[in-house]
């Protein structure tokens with residue numbers, strides 16, 4: 001084996017670098033899971049597509065002044081990232097009603113969420129990633145009030161940068177999930193990935209899903225949908 005895996009997630013690996021404690025290689029896998037691991041499949045080429053799309057979006061965010069862990073795209077499936085201490089929150093931004101928001105509120109699928117909202121979920125598989133109110137985040141001592149505020153502001157800023165990029169590509173950015181971390185200086189930094197695995201992307205004209213819902217709900221060919229996203233964004237895979 002030519003590398004050491006520091007962390008193995010459902011769709012990614014973090015790989016340790018020799019003589020470099022400040023960075024990881026983030027490798028995107030072809031594995032797809034849904035419903036907390038109940039549904040599983042592999043799609044050849046998914047890792048490369050997500051790496052290319054994520055790299056492109058992180059570059060756009062960096063250009064807009066958002067601090068991210070992204071350094072560079074290394075190979076088809078690998079990106080070089082800064083090492084962060086991950087905050088165990090899944091931060092979801094929503095522009096339209098879909099998924100669990102519809103189930104929780106009864107609001108109509110697709111209706112506009114105006115202004116956009118930010119939700120926080122506990123990143124804990126064994127609990128099924130439950131939604132957390134600010135009081136729970138405080139009680140669990142996950143982050144302090146100021147850090148939580150910074151995370152929410154950064155999530156909305158990411159939305160402001162990404163929405164027009166997708167709109168120009170004829171894609172509605174319905175919702176997406178972010179993860180943040182803290183660097184060695186204590187700054188809040190955007191981590192993880194932003195890809196069709198972690199967002200809902202709807203064709204503005206047809207309303208068709210171009211994201212992981214294709215796999216979750218058997219709506220068509222996942223690779224075709226992800227390729228469509230890459231092509232429309234002008235991303236070379």
Ligand code: C5P
Pocket residue numbers: 090092098099100101129175176177197198199200212
């Ligand atoms: O399921 P829900 O509607 O709460 O998902 C909101 C958004 O967050 C979707 O884009 C979904 O793909 C993403 N998500 C994720 N990882 C999770 C939960 C949700 O990427 N563990």
